[in-house]
Structure formats: structure tokens, C-alpha cells
Amino acid sequence: MLSFRAARRCSSAVSQAKKFSYSTAAEAPTDPAAYCRELVRKHDYESFLISKFWPAGQLQDGYLAIKAFSTELAMTQDNVSVPTIGAVRMQFWRDAVRDIYADKPPRHPVALAIHRTTQSANLPADALVAHAESVSSSVLYLLLALRGLSGAEDLAHAASHLGTAQTLATLLWSLPHHASQRRLPIPLDLCARHGVKQEDVFRHGGNANGVDAAVYDFAVLANDHMLTAREVFKGTGGKVPAVAMPVFLAGVPVATFLAQLERINFDAFARSLAMRDWRLSWKIWSGYYRRMF
Template identity: 25%
Template sequence: MLDDLADLSALGESLRRHDHDRFVTAMFAPPERRADLWVLYAFNLELSQIRAQVREPLAGMIRLQWWRDVVEGTRREEALRHPVGGKLLRLIESRQLPLTHFHRLLEGRERDFDAVPFASIADWHAYGQDTSGALTHLAALVLGHEAAAAQPVGTVWALTGLLRSLPFHLAQGWMTLPVEALRAAGLEPEMVAAAKADKAALPAVVMNLLSVVQQQLVQARRHKAPRAAIAALLPAVLAAAYGRRMRALGGDVFDSRSFRPQPMPIRLAMAALLGRF
């Protein structure tokens, strides 16, 4: 028992350092479900870090396949020795989580290793649905509810994150803006990725994409959510605030204020108390 508590404490600390926003929102879950959310979010953190940890796409795909095998239970002994894998396997079994959402998340993450940028805004949006959308759906199920708002909220969070992280992704040679949106502004993805494009044109692209995210957020908020599932949906509160900040900066995501974390404990606490997201 003490070892389990120590492992969970380390897992929570890792989330606090590397995915602080999700860590904070998980703190508003019922105490008996909080550790379950930590496990789920730690799994997502493992997936999100693969791209930066491998040199070749094939190596990334192999790691994703390992996680696919873990989820399906075919690497049980290996999973039980892994600090996250074993807990994830037990979570899937104890909460009877559907594997379809895990498969969708893993398939979405395959896109991280594709050198070809998103062709269209629809493709960009689909990436958000398949990754964070699927994860947030699972988070709601961990809390015991099938929340209709979960997938759109997760999509909003993913797309907001892609925009906020654009400077870091470009520094890694990863183009995460859709070609359709770039060319509408007279930009070519190769020039943007090589830092040879007119930076003055990028804010307009970001502002246009922020409008897509805002529409998705409006749709998400049309759904009512069970109060018990609200912790899974609180990223919408953070996404709305980050969106407002990026719009106030005119879409200049290279301004450090656009990607600087914004602790909002009072706002999150009020949202959780009122059951709003």
C-alpha cells in the first residue's frame, strides 16, 4: 500500500511539472477518483512526450504499438513493471473503460510522426478530436459519466494547445498549422517551418484558427454536464482564458504571454462549485 501511495505521489508530481493544467483540474475530482484521473493523464503524458524522445518516426510508432499492446492486455507482465502501464491496465479493468477510445487516441497520436502537415482545417480539427477529445471522453467515464460535452471540450483543449505551442513546435521542425489556413494568408508551410516567412502574416492565421476553436467551445457549452464529471471538463475554462489572451495579443503566439501558464484557482474553483465549464 505504501509503495502504491509513493508511486501515485511520484506520478502526480510528474503531472504537476509536465502537464500542470490537467493536474490542477484533476484536483477538483472526487477524492476517490482523483488518482484514476492522474493515471489516465500520465498515460497521455507518456504519449505526448514520445515525439521529442525519438529520432526516427519508426521508433515512435514502435512505442505507440507497445502502448496499444498494453491497453489490449497482451503485454501484461511488462505493463505491471512500468510505473504508468500497470496502473493504466488496472484502471481499464476496474472502471471497465472501453478500448475504442484508447485506440482512437493512439491512432491520433500516430499523426505526431507524420512529416506532412495537416492539409486542411478539418484535418487539424480531427487531430484534436482523436487525441484530447478521446482522452477527455475517457476522463468523464473515469468519473462515472458519459458527458456529451467531453469530446468537444477535449478538442478545444488540444487545438488551443497547438496554437500556444506553435513557437516550440516550429523550433522542433514540426509544422502544426493546417496548410489550408496558411495558404489562405499567402504563406507556404515550408517557408514558415524554415522561419523564412513573413511573421507578420502568421497572427492572422492564428486569429482565424482561434475563431474555429471558439465555435467548438460554444458548441461544447450547449451541453449540460453532470456535476460529478465537471473535473474532466474544466480544461474548457482554461482554454477560454488562453484564447482570450491570444486574441488580446492579436494572435502573436511568439509573444511569451501567449504561452505562459495562467494559474486560475479561484476561477476553476467557482466553475467546479457551480458545475459550469
């Protein structure tokens, strides 16, 4: 049974979470698509660049709605310092998915945009739920469904491995942030293999070589998944079907990051990694027209 003080903290957390869930209703723009576009532009610039290669109109709006949903989930998980608030916010999104498919979306602009997308595309509800539960690759499954490709098993297989590579690369990219919050995204057993303790990662000192060796192993795993995803398209010379290419453009930033990490000898704490690659726009453009990632 909760103590009075604990119950009061829980009640306060729920109240704050509800304010988060519904405070946007009065402020929501008349066009949820515009809200999603701006949210992705501010918080996921790589996906914003990729959005330009989705056909304008419903498909591009749908892509941005899915990416905005992904951004909301990431921000909820990363920015909430009180676990109770985070849990309630995540529950809001789980409930939102249920209500979206019951044609009763909450008046949150991202939920409204996702609902609008479900009216024109067959987005599987289980993939949205899986994404809310942080299951890797689910966002790529949603994007394949948006393009009407949910039944293509080879594409789903490639998306699964690309999604895993993307997740691993994101963890490496965010390692300095996680370390500053005294969190360790790299498995402990992998660190122990190189004689690395949590404190070594948190301060990145004293045992820097061991940390870099653990990062190397993690990066190799990410790259292996990238290679497996590309292997699916070996029969076409590595070229992705044109209709699916906007989905697999997600691999371009991943490959770019892994190559950059290799050039600096797998120092995940190097400041250069935090800088935006000015060539990324060109790389995405080139990948789209070569149909390779």
C-alpha cells in the same frame, strides 16, 4: 529488403525502445499512483490543478493515471527524433493496452496505474486505443467513463467538441516549438489563404501579419467548438451536472488560453503565452463551483 546498415539502425532503435519500455520496471515506485501524480505535476500542471477537484481516492488516482497515460503519449510523439524509435514506443503502448485488459499489464508504473483503474471503473478499451492513435477527445471519453457517465450521449457530444477545441488550442500554444523543429501544425491551405508560406511560420518574420491571420482563423475554429460544447448545457443555464464537472474543467485552461491569445492580437509567438497564468488556479476553482467552463 533492408540494407545491412539500415537493418542495424532499425535493430538499434528497437533495442533503445525496449530499454524505454522496461527500464522503469526496476525503478518503479511501490505506488504507481504516486508516479503518475508526479509525472502529471511536472509535465501537465493544468491537469494537476484540476486533479484536486476529483474525489480523493480511486477516482482521483484514476484521473491521474489517464492523464499520465496521455502525458506519456505526448512525450513519445514530441521527444523522439528517430522515427523508428517513436514507432516502437507507440507500439509498446498499444500492446500495453491490450495486455492491461488481459490482466497482464507490463511493469511500467503508468500501465500498472491504468490497470488498477480498470479494476474499479469501466474504462472502454477502444477509447484507450484511440488515444494511443492520437484521436482527439478520447481522453475526455475515458474521464466520463471513470465517472460512470459513458452512456450519456449529450455529455459525450459536449466532450467531443471540447476535446477538439483543446487539441486546436494545444497546437496553437505549441506553434513556436513546432516551428523551431521546422514542423507546421497549422494546415497549409489555411496558411495559403493568407499568403503564408511554411518559411514565414518557421522564422515568424517578413509576413508576420499573415501568420497572425492564420492563427486567428485557427483560434476562431477552436472557439466555435467551445461554444458548441457549452451549447449542450443551455437548458441548465450553462451549468454542467456536478458529477461531470471535473471532466469539463479541461475547458477552463482552453478558454483562458484563447482569451489571452485574443488580447495579444493572435501573436502565437508572443513570449507571454509561454508564461504560466498565476490566476489559473482561481479560474479552475471558480469554474468548478459555478459549474461552468
